[in-house]
Amino acid sequence: MTSEQILAEIREANLSYLMLAQSLIRQDREQALFRLGVSEDTATLIGTLTPAQMMKISTGNTLLCRLRMDDDIVWNLLTCHGKGAANDGMSRLHASILMAGRHQEAA
Numbered sequence: 471m472t473s474e475q476i477l478a479e480i481r482e483a484n485l486s487y488l489m490l491a492q493s494l495i496r497q498d499r500e501q502a503l504f505r506l507g508v509s510e511d512t513a514t515l516i517g518t519l520t521p522a523q524m525m526k527i528s529t530g531n532t533l534l535c536r537l538r539m540d541d542d543i544v545w546n547l548l549t550c551h552g553k554g555a556a557n558d559g560m561s562r563l564h565a566s567i568l569m570a571g572r573h574q575e576a577a
Contacts, residue, residue, distance in 0.1 A: 477531055484528035487535045491516050492524070507538050 471479075494502035495517040503513055519527070528534070 480531060480533050481529055484530065484534045485524060488516065488519065488524045488528055492519060 491502070491506055491508070494505060495513050499513060499517075502508075503510065506513070508516070
């Protein structure tokens with residue numbers, strides 16, 4: 471991929487993220503705060519963006535969303551390395567609980 475292709479992918483990801491975030495926020499605010507990992511103020515701002523504002527914001531060269539799984543414990547739970555399929559659901563639940571706790575700490 472060329473630099474220009476990467477930048478185009480970032481712009482597309484930004485617009486998709488903003489559209490998804492706004493839709494989630496308008497549909498179920500509490501669920502959106504948890505799933506997106508954003509603050510009340512950020513949710514309010516995203517929820518009120520116009521399509522033109524979303525287009526303008528998304529054209530930057532910085533990815534707006536980020537991965538929240540920033541440690542080995544969560545990654546190992548999500549990928550279930552070395553575990554059977556029977557524990558898959560339990561591992562994902564455990565990872566969700568860990569990430570929910572981090573969301574509460576950030577809020």
